[in-house]
Amino acid sequence: MKGKVFLVGAGPGDPSLLTIKALTLLQKADVVLYDSLVSPEVLEFCPTHCQKVHVGKRKGQHSKSQNEINEMMIAFAQKYKTVIRLKGGDPLILGRSGEELSALREANIEAEIVPGVTAASAAASALQIPLTHRHLGQGAIFLSGYSKENPNQDGLPDYDWEALVKNRFTLVFYMGLTNADRIAEKLIAAGMPQETPACFMSHLTLPGERFYFASLKNVKEVLEKEKPKFPALFLVGDILQLSRITQKSTQETKNAVMLLFHGSKQKSNEPESLKTFLENTLMLRTEYGFIGGDFQPNWEESFSTLLAQKPNRIFVIPFFLLPGKHLNKDVPEIIKKMKEKTNAEITLHAQESLLSVIKPLAWEWVRQWQNES
DSSP states (O other): OOOEEEEEEOBSSOGGGSOHHHHHHHTTOSEEEEOTTSOHHHHTTSOTTOEEEEOOEETTEESSOHHHHHHHHHHHHTTOSEEEEEESBOTTSSSOHHHHHHHHHHTTOEEEEEOOOOHHHHHHHHHTOOSOBTTTBSOEEEEESOOSOSTTOSSOOOOOHHHHHHTTOEEEEETOSTTHHHHHHHHHHTTOOTTOEEEEEESTTSTTOEEEEEEGGGHHHHHHHHOOOSSEEEEESGGGGGOOOOHHHHHSOOEEEEEEEEOOSSOOSHHHHHHHHHHHHHOOEEEEEEESTTOSSBHHHHHHHHHTTOOSEEEEEEEOSSOHHIIIIIHHHHHHHHHHHOOSEEEEOOGGGHHHHHHHHHHHHHHHHHHHO
8 A cells, every 4th residue: 555645834833824734634644754843833733643753954963864754755655644744834945845756756656745834925924024026126036045065065055146136136045044144245245235134034933033134244243143043044135124123123022931939948940940941942031930928039029020121921830839729819819910010911821731831842942952953
């Protein structure tokens, strides 16, 4: 029996951006071979019997070679009915789908492609700009910012830079973070004005989404100062003039976490460790405080510190060994007091939803570790 392999686009990260067809296939999948850019929330749609195999690639770290991935798809398709090759964004844009389709055809394995929302579209939506405009960029070009195939073997693609500059199209560099400063230098040398707007976009559609604006002449300076995180997109073009998003608004903390603990005479590193964990993984400002007794810091002091960052949404997460009265009485009263001090949206994530909060954070930590290795 031969099954069928589906090359499916998982979108930019937010599971709500999956297509209905992609969701339907995931819910009946026997095997899913997924990339590093696929968010853990998307994988939650797979049935319990489904085998989920990570085959992601990162610069300097490949869990599987492309040949190994091709062989795995063929082997699984000869054993199972529904095999999904799940890729971040759209499978046909810089995703090596051509190589995988060729391998499947040579093995006489039926294949089908399910498109997804690519990162460039997600970036344009987040920036509130079109990718094309009759006055500011009549076309858009999607490019790889990294390549092992260039003659110099330095990771910088060997493009015709003058041709890229000539038509004044919007340029979107996937995997463009590592070489962004050299890309800017090449574009300037090819005739693109130094003041041309540029933008780095990190963790698109995810809670840690960030934007870093620059002009071509100070790309290196912004990289060194802001240190954007992988995965990131690098967008260049006059089309950015239309964005209503500003450097200031993207660097202010929008979302924040407030952790609540019950005081104990036995000292614990758990509050500080959890704060560090959340800040490093979701890049969200986090504070913690104790309720009851004279334990420091108390929740009111910590909440005031959090408000100084001017968040517009605050996730309140209580950690109690014996919740009882605390969740039923104390926490609702604290939430009420919090709302009296701010116009920010405050949402409570009590113990029954704690797993759903922490689990994706753990996946984010793993992805960040892979990206920075």
